[in-house]
Amino acid sequence: MGNRVAREDYEWVYTDQPHADRRKEILAKYPEIKSLMGPDPRLKWVVCMMVSIQLLAFYLVKDLEWKWVLFWTYIFGSCINHSMTLAIHEISHNTAFGNNRAKLNRWFAMFANLPIGLPYSASFKRYHLDHHRYLGGDGVDVDIPTDFEGWFFCTRIRKFFWIILQPLFYAIRPLCINPKPITHLELANVAIQLTFNVALYWLWGAKSVVYMLAGSLLGMGLHPISGHFIAEHYMFLKGHETYSYYGSLNLLTFNVGYHNEHHDFPSVPGRRLPMVKKIASEYYDDLPHYTSWVKVLYDFIMDDRLSPYSRVKRTLKGEIKQE
Secondary structure (H helix, E strand, C coil): CCCCCCCCCCEEECCCCCHHHHHHHHHHHCHHHHHHCCCCCCHHHHHHHHHHHHHHHHHHHCCCCHHHHHHHHHHHHHHHHHHHHHHHHHHHCCCCCCHHHHHHHHHHHHHHHHHHCCCCHHHHHHHHHHHHHCCCECCCCCCCCCHHHHHHCCCHHHHHHHHHCHHHHHHHHHHHHCCCCCCHHHHHHHHHHHHHHHHHHHHHCHHHHHHHHHHHHHHCCCCHHHHHHHHCCECCCCCCCCCEECCHHHHHCCCCCCHHHHHHCCCCCHHHHHHHHHHCHHHHCCCCEECCHHHHHHHHHHCCCCCCCCEEEECCCCCCCCC
């Protein structure tokens, strides 16, 4: 349990990310994939349904004993809230209302943010688009762990606690790696969320608020769905920096597991990503992929070759245009 990970630095590369070139090659061969781009008309209704389910859950837990509040928080609330974060991921690509109504997508993401309790949707979009544009970019891509994370979380037990604390590190990492001026939309996001949280406490009390906030923190920590944080870009095999997951949890996560396909075609909504794989199957079938996020978490903790340093990183060249 005390064995230290062998890695002492990131996997530095001097090539561009693979997704832009593969996208050009696939579109040249299969131009029909362009028809899959654009908004998903079902997404807004799915999000409204999920928000409604959580509002009902807030009401139902208010009179439960604390042990049952915590039970349902992990079993149910954490799944819904993590799924809501991935709905916000979808909306960040303007897949709810399309690129022509970009501002409406931003406000709708704040609505989807309500049951999560932590105001982050406005900031997420700014940093996530940088992640796509500059995957692995030093000082820009805040999905890359900090040097402190790579240095300190270097044993099995420390990696275990690092996974539990993922929500904390995802929150503070942008401030350490790539701080940006606060925007009016981010302030609006905070104001709307805090108003909702206070109203929830006033209406139904502390148990509903604990169910909401603990569900978000537990769902993004040591949880089966959280395997996607590790699965997407941690270098389990040298030379591969993005991995897809083809398993049943895609049903709860807007197909975020189709991650190679998503980075190749970020304008294609999650619901249509399996069609990308089907059309261009020769580009994806032979890429390394996963079928279990739980196994990804277990392997990451137990494999002494893996750590937060197991990420491909590159020095960016030329003009950098950030959100």
